[in-house]
Amino acid sequence: MSSSNGDSDGEQVQWEDASGGAGAAVVGSADKEEADEGEDEEEFMYSDDSADEDDVDWEDVGESKAASATQQPLMPTVPSPLSHVQEDGEDDEKEEQFDDDDNDDDETYDYEEDAAMEDDDDEDDEQQRQTLTDLQKVDWDQVNKVLAKEAAEASKQTKKRKIQRMSKADKERELVLHQSHLLLLLATQLKWNALCESPVLRGLLLSLACDSPFDFYTEMRNQPMKYSLELLVRWFREHFRVVEDTGDVDDDDLQAPDENGGEVLTEAKLMEVFFEKQGREHELAVLFTALCRSLRLRCRHTSALDALLIQQSKAFESSLSASRSPINRRRTRKRSRSNATVTKGDAGDAFTVEAAVSTQSYWIWSEVYDDKKKAWISVDTIRRLVGRPQDIEPLRKGALFSYIVSISGSERLIDVTPRYAARWSKTLKLRIADTWWGLTIDAMSAEALNRTNCSNQLYDIDEREEEERIFVQEKSQLTAMTESEEMPTSLEGFKKHHLYCLERHLGRFDCIYPRKAVGIFKGQPVFLRKHVHVTRSAYQWRRLGREINDSEREKPAKWYKTFSKSNNGAGDSGDDDDDDGGGMSQTNRGNGARAMFGVWQTSVFVSPPVVDGIVPKNSYGNIELWSKAHVPRHAVHVQLPRIEKVAQQLGIDFAPAVVGFEVKDGRNVPKFDGIVVAESSFEVLVDAHAHIQQSTIEKAIEKNQQLVTKRWERIVKRLLLRQRLEDDYGAIGSSSSS
DSSP, rough: OBBBBOTTOOOOOOOOOOTTTTTTEOHHHHHHHHHHHHHOOOOEEOOSSSGGGGGGGGHHHHHHHEEEEEEEEOOOOOOOHHHHHHHHHHHHHHHHHHHHHHHHHOOOOHHHHHHHHHHHHHHHHHHHHHHHHHHSSSOOOHHHHHHHHHHHHHHHOOOOOOOOOHHHHHHHHHHHHHHHHHHHHHHHHHHHHHHTTTTHHHHHHHHHHHHHHOHHHHHHSSSOOHHHHHHHHHHHHOOOOOOOOOOOOOTOOOOOOOOTTOOOOOHHHHHHHHHHHHHHHHHHHHHHHHHHHHTOOOEEEEEOOOOOSSSSOSSSSSOEEEEHHHHHHHHHHHHHHHOEEEOOSSGGGGHHHHHSTTTTOOOEEEEEETTTEEEEEEEEEETTTSSSSGGTTTGGGGGOOOOOEETTTOOOOEEOOOHOOOHHHHHHHOOOOOOOHHHHHHHHHHHHHHHHHHHSSSOHHHHHHHHHHHHHHHHHHHHHHHHHOOOOSSTTTGOOOEEEEEGGGTTTTEEEOOOOOOOOETEEEEGGGGGEOOOOOHHHHEEEEEEEGGGGTOOOEEEEEOOOOTTTGGGGGGTOOOOSSSSOOOTTOOOOOEEOOGGGGGGEEEOOBBTTTTTOOTTSSSSSSSSSSSSSSEEEEETTTTHHHHHHHHTTOOEEEEEEEEEEETTEEEEEEEEEGGGGGHHHHHHHHHHHHHHHHHHHHHHHHHHHHHHHHHHHHHHHHHHHHHHOOOOOHHHHHH
């Protein structure tokens, strides 16, 4: 019996039955290719009796298997539902044919089972036809439209980014770090400014300037100051070269000096720079300031202080980021040493100089006063920027100025940031200690002025007056610069802008008065920020020492809707209630809205007077003292311990003084400090309090003496008892030894 299944692909495998059950395999396609190449086709016979492996050519068998493996496999196809239904008849015929072949060898045939299988097949066919009919009735275009609409809506619903806000403790910590770093940077610049006053250094620089063919001392009084400074900068750059930081630092030296200016700059180091005629940027800037002062010019040492900012994603120079770690600093210095360049200060190498120092921090220059134009001229000797303050900030590559301080020879300080900042509104966001910084600068300047007046080297009276006049004039100019910024061009720019605002950005307690628009932005009126006022309730104004005018009580600036407070909550203490009489306040509506008033609707609070020794009290029987202005006229606030009992014993009218509120058990309770009495009863009350305190102290001393006497009596009795026991029975040590 022989069976074969094959096709026209060229590969054919045949099995033939021989005597003994042997089979022969013929590999068609591989052998035909070998026959074309001139090789003989062989046929191997295997039998159960003999299977000699030596007679098999295994190399031909391996090649035939490799050839069959390289053929592309047939990809299966997935029939559609229609084709499946149409071919069910053919499948049934094939199944019947296979069943017939299988049943030829069986002796019996189960007709009932075959009939049941045919019924199941009919039911499956009916279900498939019904499913196909249902699918054809579906409106697939409508389904696709609905799915597309749902997908579009899902794509629009983006997840809101969770805003991480800083806690109060984090803000306080940031402010302290910011202020501390700012003071450290300022201390460094004060020390460098003191080096500019070195007489030896100024003498050396003046002697070097005298060798120049240009008489700077004389010509600067005759020629325009800006022109003379440009010549002076050109001469200085011809004699001094700028070098990068090429100091060799070992990899293990973690205490290497920082390029930010934190390293120690001494007079000896400046002397070395002078004689070598080359140095780094900040060293040459200090030398140039000393040179200007040696020429009797009014010159100031100016520096940008980039204090630490934790909120910024990338602070300039002073950030605690990985780029400022000791390891990365060493890598930066290595790259600088490998690409170290020295640039000569001639006119043709201006761009080379800028490229050489572009990787360094830009934070120090000088300012020279022009007596003719009554203005300060900025001078950067490294980049030859004379009288161009607007070009300094762009060189920092996006890092905005935050604080720029200018220090005179007498160590008088002034903040000149508005002169160099292009957008003051953006600079203000970096000055988180702006108010504190202004007070600190003024205090240090006043101290320096007093120290100068008390020193032996007294300035001429006319010189001091001229310096004060220049200082006042410059302060007014800098203030005008902060108020001359143009209106923002974006909606985001109006938020927290120091000059302009939109009504949509106001807080819930803010109010605009007077409502005078200064412009229009996209249909919205623009108001000045100085016209924005914080409104408060009548009770809040009273706590601040002001009261609402009678004519303004019926015309509040705005109404604020309050929320109901819990009976057991912290707000049930009446610390923010305008109703002192127990009923509904005239400044509150029945719907829970509270009247809010502006400062223009208030006047200074005038406390009620004391009449016939009776102190005025509120509905709670006490008096609120938020400031000294709240003390009634002809009354005194007495803050002595246990003064209430003394007043009660003497029968003097008084009122407990409420100075604030504190939280206890989740409730705001009043905080008392002393009492308020009439002036006529003050002396009697104080004398009685002193007498009672003295008697109390005497009683305490007497009680203490009695307690001491009792204790001594007790210890003496115990000692006598011990002595009697020893006399009668002997000592404890002697009895034990016997």
